[in-house]
Amino acid sequence: MSTALATRAVGGTKLRLTELGFGTAPLGNLYRTISDSDARDTIIGALEAGIGYFDTAPYYGFGLSERRIGDVLRGADNYVLSTKVGRLLQADASACAYAERWGFYSPMPFAPVYDYSFDGVMKSWESSLQRLGVARIDILYVHDIGRLTHGDGHESAFRELTHGGGFRALEQLRADGAIQAFGIGVNEIAICLQTMQYAHLDVILLAGRYTLLEQDALNELLPACAQAGTSIVVGGPYNSGILATGTRDGSALHYNYALAPHTVVERVQRIEAQCDRYQVPLAAAALQFPLAHRQVASVIPGLVSRHQVERTLTWYETSIPDQFWQELKSAGLLRADAPVPPLAKGDRR
Numbered sequence: 166m167s168t169a170l171a172t173r174a175v176g177g178t179k180l181r182l183t184e185l186g187f188g189t190a191p192l193g194n195l196y197r198t199i200s201d202s203d204a205r206d207t208i209i210g211a212l213e214a215g216i217g218y219f220d221t222a223p224y225y226g227f228g229l230s231e232r233r234i235g236d237v238l239r240g241a242d243n244y245v246l247s248t249k250v251g252r253l254l255q256a257d258a259s260a261c262a263y264a265e266r267w268g269f270y271s272p273m274p275f276a277p278v279y280d281y282s283f284d285g286v287m288k289s290w291e292s293s294l295q296r297l298g299v300a301r302i303d304i305l306y307v308h309d310i311g312r313l314t315h316g317d318g319h320e321s322a323f324r325e326l327t328h329g330g331g332f333r334a335l336e337q338l339r340a341d342g343a344i345q346a347f348g349i350g351v352n353e354i355a356i357c358l359q360t361m362q363y364a365h366l367d368v369i370l371l372a373g374r375y376t377l378l379e380q381d382a383l384n385e386l387l388p389a390c391a392q393a394g395t396s397i398v399v400g401g402p403y404n405s406g407i408l409a410t411g412t413r414d415g416s417a418l419h420y421n422y423a424l425a426p427h428t429v430v431e432r433v434q435r436i437e438a439q440c441d442r443y444q445v446p447l448a449a450a451a452l453q454f455p456l457a458h459r460q461v462a463s464v465i466p467g468l469v470s471r472h473q474v475e476r477t478l479t480w481y482e483t484s485i486p487d488q489f490w491q492e493l494k495s496a497g498l499l500r501a502d503a504p505v506p507p508l509a510k511g512d513r514r
Contacts, residue, residue, distance in 0.1 A: 193226020283330025311356030
């Protein structure tokens, strides 16, 4: 039997997301393989835990994540599903099954090709419907647009989106009711502000840039979103793992998809010391912190097992004293203007 989780609205739409969602990149065999049965059990465990928002992408395992998610959600109801556009999957006969490609150990014989044009967006949406095996997708995100991904090719990719019809395709799908919302799914703040000048975004999926370690989004982005009525979905709340594992288990410490620099490790160690003082799990603080901001609709950690689903739900439900957050601010470990969670779960919006 599922648990009822609090929900939040997406922009000005009728969609509501559970505060705790499911980022499904790991189901595409990101960094390691998991079996179909374990993937299925994880998704079922999430549904039973009351998680009602699932985010995927064609890029995640080159279709593998979408197929696995669709096979379970096809028999479910009362969920919100998002996927992404911007990459098309082309057959690749040279692909070696389960060999590492772009971080994924996927058996799917496809290669991703960027395409942000009108036709590319429409084809991506239609192909995702087929892979998922569902009749609807609620939210489409433009995936990995921006200079961080494209470097010197950014202007060309951005022109495809703005002048080549990518945004026009999304606006048409939203106006026709084929999707209920669209936005971008990125790891950088600058492109969020840039795209908001060209289209009304219902929601932005921002990975790793509004977390217990990083709050620069408070400067311009979150105020701009409040003014525009754009919601934020926070991906990567653990900054690639260091805020979930901490610094003490002897494993490699990862931050922002790479080994964590000393300055980050030292900062996390100082946060861990405060966690010890107040008996707060580091991962619980990392998971709950972004939800204190009114623009944040959901936080979507990656999940790879039923046990991890259950542990994440425990972190989400952990009561954290207000003194803990104030100590972080006093120590310069959290911005003074950052909203912090209330102690009482019932006080959440």
